[in-house]
Amino acid sequence: MPRPSTPLLSPDRIRSVALAIIDRDGLDGLSMRKLAASLGVQAASLYGHVRTKDQLLNDIASSVLSAVDVSGFSVDWREGLIRCARSYRAALSTHPNIVPFLAYGPAGRDESLQRLDLLHGALVDAGWSRREATMIAAGLMYIVFGSALSSFSSGFSSDPADYTDRYPHLDRAHLLPGVARELDRDSFELALAAFVRGL
Amino acid sequence: MPRPSTPLLSPDRIRSVALAIIDRDGLDGLSMRKLAASLGVQAASLYGHVRTKDQLLNDIASSVLSAVDVSGFSVDWREGLIRCARSYRAALSTHPNIVPFLAYGPAGRDESLQRLDLLHGALVDAGWSRREATMIAAGLMYIVFGSALSSFSSGFSSDPADYTDRYPHLDRAHLLPGVARELDRDSFELALAAFVRGL
DNA sequence: CCGACTAACCGAACAGTGTTAGGTTAACCC
DNA sequence: GGGTTAACCTAACACTGTTCGGTTAGTCGG
Incomplete structure (x- = not known):
């Protein structure tokens, strides 16, 4: 197939199909050939629209x-922190399979930095020193990313026999998969509330 | 080379050399062929001692x-939490390049579960409900893993020009790489202290 | 002492990966 | 209408984890 009358590919379409594959099959489930197939195209054609796979990701x-919302600082900084953390986590948990990628490389993404800049500025305006503001923002990110990884409550076996013998205090851990989502959210809210209260 | 007089390989030696490669070249820098070469051996030979690469990791x-220490709970639960978190983070930051792997899959590792079992039991003994104990343990892990990922303060550019124009509040961010380690540790301590105090 | 057996390694291969080079043709512009 | 470019293709490269079948050194039973 030579050049088609209407282009089959566009950066937007590639990104959205790629994200759909990641959501469905996980980060490892995305390969350039598979992505191309989903787009009705050969793998090499993608490189006319995308520099590398890493750049695509x-x-x-x-x-x-x-989707992260940093608008809550007009009220007060505590409320701003909480809203920012919630929307950050919400964004990540909508597409949990991409979190390992975020966790991988440096945070030099423009989107991240812009939000960080706002956060930092708001904390300084509220009276914290620059250094404190940096540490508070970092602490907030720790909780957000830690909870988004959710390598915690997910990934537990659902077979009671896996626990009762070897881990006496985890004898109800097999119930976790069923309530994992809810428990993860509550754990996040607890950690967030404790952190902000403790500042 | 057929069977050598003294074996070249052992699971221990494989693991330690693999970890050294990961520490030096990152998680992506470890391939079975490269590992084999470092051990003076062909890649296929590794599979006599190791089931899969994933299992090796x-x-x-x-x-x-x-190296995680969960012995601090004999004093009181706050002290126990803090000591556990510190030693956990210390273990992870000694080999930061393996953290993305930990963050990837489920936490079904025996070592993790044993420590989690102790932690959970100690919190319940201290009077927390089972559910609360689970959430507190989760929150602690959020902070530990979030800080260990350190996709935060590391990964900043050291060129001031990258920030001054676009991110007015981050005009000193170029100083970060130099003090990143210290700042990361302080941020972790702040987050940990705030979290435990806020409980 | 000698044969059987096993343990430890190797070479070659398979299916998969990201990516690039070079070719073909449709659409667009002058 | 001819030249240029944009969008796709096929084929290949160098790599990945892993497996199969061989080759030989060490070990153990008779």
Whole structure:
């Protein structure tokens, strides 16, 4: 197939299909050939629209993070922190399979930095020193990313026999998969509340 | 080369060389062929001692996590939480390049579960409900893993020009790489202290 | 002492990966 | 209408984890 009358590919379409594959099959489930097939195209054609796979993932990550809301600081800084953390986590948990990628490389994404800049500025305006503001923002990110990884409550076996013998205090851990989502959210809220209260 | 007089390979030696490669070249820098070459051997030979690469990484992860100290709960639960979190983070930051692997899959490693069991039991003994104990343990892990990922303060550019124009509040961010380690540790301590105090 | 057996390694291969080079043709512009 | 470019293709490269079948050194039973 030579040049088609209407283009089959566009950066947007590539990104959105790629994200759908990641959501469905996980981060490892995305390969350039599979992505191309989903788009009705050969793998090499993607490179006319996308520089590398890594760049594609970065772009997808940025688009996911664009949903983070840092508008809550007009009320007060505690409320701002909480809203920011919640929306950040919400964005990440909508596409949990891309979190390992975010956790991988440096945070030099433009979207991240812009939000960080706002956060930092708001904390300084509220009276914290620059250094304190940096540490508070970092602490907030720790909780957000830690909870988004959710390598915690997910990934537990659902077979009671896996626990009763070897881990006496985890004898109800097999119930976790069923309530994992809810428990993860409550754990996040607990950690967030404790952190902000403790500042 | 057929069977050598003294074996060249052992699971221990494989693990330790693999970990050294990961520490030096990152998680992506470890391939079975490269590992084999470092051991003076062909790649296929590794599979007589190691089931899969994934299993190898799991074993390495377990050995790294074996340094986590959960003995502090004999004093009181706050002290126990803090000590556990500190030693956990220390273990992870000694081999930061393996953290993305930990963050990837489920936490079904035996080492993790044993420590989690102790932690959970100690919190319940201290009067927390089972559910609360689970959430507190989760929150602690959020902070530990979030800070260990350190996709935060690391990964900043050291060129001031990257920030001054676009991110007015981050005009000193170029100083970060130089003090990143210290700042990361302080951020972790702040988050940990705030979290435990806020409980 | 000698044969059987096993343990430890190797070479070659398979299916998969990201990526690039070079070719073909449709659409667009002058 | 001819030249240029954009969008796709096929084929290949160098790599990945892993497996199969061989080759030989060490070990153990008779």
